[in-house]
Amino acid sequence: MSLLWIKALHLFFMVAWMAGIFYLPRLFVYHSQTDNQAVKDQFKIMERRLWWFVTPFAFLTLIFGVWLVGAYGASWFKAAHWLHIKLLLVAAIYIYHFYLYHLVKQFSCDVNQHSSRFYRILNEAPVLILLAVVCLAVVKML
Incomplete structure (x- = not known):
């Protein structure tokens, strides 16, 4: 594949x-x-279905990302310092993804421990990480 x-x-x-x-x-x-x-x-139904709907996309993102790194080779990976930082940020997004699953499970048991303000902040936080990931991938500096 190209x-x-x-x-x-x-x-x-x-x-x-x-x-x-x-x-x-x-x-x-x-x-x-x-x-x-x-x-x-x-909401419980919607949250559960959405999480399970997007989780395969998370794995496919990972598979194609690893494929890309493999296609470029080990020497490229070693020299691409921007990529090392990007991968740390991407790892944080994966942790975030599975933390969302934890919250889905809490809501499914009617055990909500946070305010709507907490969820608003939680909703906005990954945007900044994604911005950094995209900038690193496009600009390739560091």
């Missing part, structure tokens, strides 16, 4: 994944604000 196709698929799956993990905490905001059990039950 390197450009691998990059295109890596980017596509990353965008699909990010769309989901940007929306999931927004659902948590609304979920945390309601007292209506029927509405809470609907």
